[in-house]
Amino acid sequence: MSFSKITQVFHRTIFPIHFITPRVQRLRSPRSDLFQLSFSRTYYSPNPAYLELYEENERLKRERAEMLDGYNKFKALQKERQQPPWESSPKKQRITTQGTATLFAGKSIPIGKGHFDRIVNGGCTFIDKTSLIAEFIESNSDVSLVVRPRRFGKTTNLTMLKEFFSIPIYPDNENYRRELFRDTKITERSCLLDSHFCKYPVIFLSLKGFDHCDTWLEMRALLCAKLASLYKEHGYINDILDDCEKLRFSKIRSGDFESAVTIQSLEDLSQYLRTYHRRRCIVLVDEYDHPMEIAYRYQYYEEARGFFSSLFGALLKDNDKNLEKAFLVGVSRIAKSGYLSGLNNLNVFPMYVGKYATQFGFTEDEISILLQHCDKKERLNEVKEWYDGYRAGNGICLYNPWSINQFIDTNTLDAHWVDTGGTATIKKLLWYSTKDFKKKTLTLLKKGAIDVEILKDIDYNTLSPRASDVIWTILYYGGYLTMNEDKNLCIPNMEVFTEWKGWLNNRISSNPDTMLEMLLQCNLTKFEEELPTMLMESLSYLDTTDRDSESNYHFLMIGILSPVRYHNYELLSNREAGEGRFDVRIVPITENVVYPISIIMEFKVYKKNEKIIDNNEYGDEDEDKTERWLRKKSEGALAQIVEKKYRTGIKTTKLVECGIAFRGKRACVSSRVLRKEGDQWVEDS
Known part of the structure; x- marks a missing residue:
């Protein structure tokens, strides 16, 4: 008016x-x-x-x-x-450099601290990975997906990107942020710092924590809570919204809203932030694949994939007006077949490519300077054996940061990483796989390498125990395998080997380590008693179409014996020696072993159509006939070791020989201990 x-x-x-x-x-x-x-x-x-x-x-x-x-x-x-005032204070860490590595040496190792600001402000020791910021900004990719194993520093790097790029809500916070990055590698790039530091609205979404969502409704409710928290974080933009937008904003912030609102929530937030700040958004997503793995485990994969596809498709596809760049991290490569399948602007960077190769995990230089700071440099060779072995692009060797930090904190060489979860899907598939898969697993357990194709994408719809190529791919991306210089797959180190052994041990009632020690200590009477018992209680998981297949028993025995390869022994199987091919042979590869002894094993397996009843040769009762058949075959296997001259090349003066016969879940062992006197082997009494 x-x-x-x-x-x-x-x-x-x-x-x-x-x-x-x-x-x-x-x-x-x-x-x-x-x-x-x-x-x-x-x-x-x-x-x-x-x-x-x-x-x-x-x-x-x-x-x-x-x-x-x-x-x-x-x-x-x-x-x-953000409680004012933000008074910047000097870093508590001391800077040390070696080669390409820069270490901020603090008072403690960051155990349980995954966020960059908590590590820096807590005075913890950390490796400078801020060159990731420049590599990300200068990348031609609009949407980048980095795939790395668990506990490889993904969350720390993602929170570092957030602290660097995000516009502070409270203006004085910029000085506080600047102190976080003082003296790091990124501050050497003054032009980049002036153009990008604290200059972008950031949408940071962590998709962790869905492990116990055994229904789609539970997963959706938890996702709504995460989106509500994200909207509360950016609640300051409410005053620039119109009435309709305020209503939608309020619904999402409450955590109780319908699917249509949820699907548009991230795209809407990017629009609101761009309008408020007059700059396009940077999107950071942690563990992008975790909801899909959980949905597959609890059998609501299609519902979850459709929903997440719409949610992130709206945010990352055809949203150039509001999106500057996006950076996603995860363990599995499910992008193209999963909920990111519609993104044409997505580039994937697995471990075997050069880009971002040194930004996740610790390099040789970084390990050296870290151990030196912690007064553990003399244990470098042990650390390499236990935690090295991951091979990234350009031949760079990497260590798992979580394992290294745990070793420094506890001063114990142990399998720290394998207790951090994330193996349920693998365990579900691994032990019901094909005969070819088990054959290749035997090669891995003997410290060998296998030639298999790593798929460029994983589709959970095709995931089954028969899909060996998919399982190998999951194992590679999960960190349970790595590529050697010939591009073949192998177990990277002792820590991961312990996990492989653990998967097998969980299916074996007796303790394989104890059974191996029985052989090395020449306690053959006990071994002959324990092996049939273990077979009776544990063999069902090896069942295949031909349940008495020799490869199944071979697989079981290799699982029991494989730990010797990390104790200066060589484990060989199906190799030529003398006038034939032995089944298993274990020999020391150095004089520095606890038990200077060799082991030779020969197996005999009941064939499906083999007759064991001829002229009452094996007795009158079926049970008695089977027992007699097993005893005769095991003795024959023991005799074959001598007849075929499998002892050829044995250099130790003590030798254990075992002939083992298998039928179904039953086994019989004939064994002996020999010592060398001159050129002759004499049975030890």
């Missing part, structure tokens, strides 16, 4: 004083003296112009109240998230 119109109304109408707002009181008119009349002396006229003015006045009061409420909420959020 115009000023002249309001003046006309004042000339014609007498208003009660309790209707007058400060805005109206500031007006000057010939009848203004009437405004001071008491209510009893006023005259009310239902003039349409008066009603229009009254309604406008009420609307302005409501808007003012809403704006004040929004402002108060923003200030409360600001106070909760």
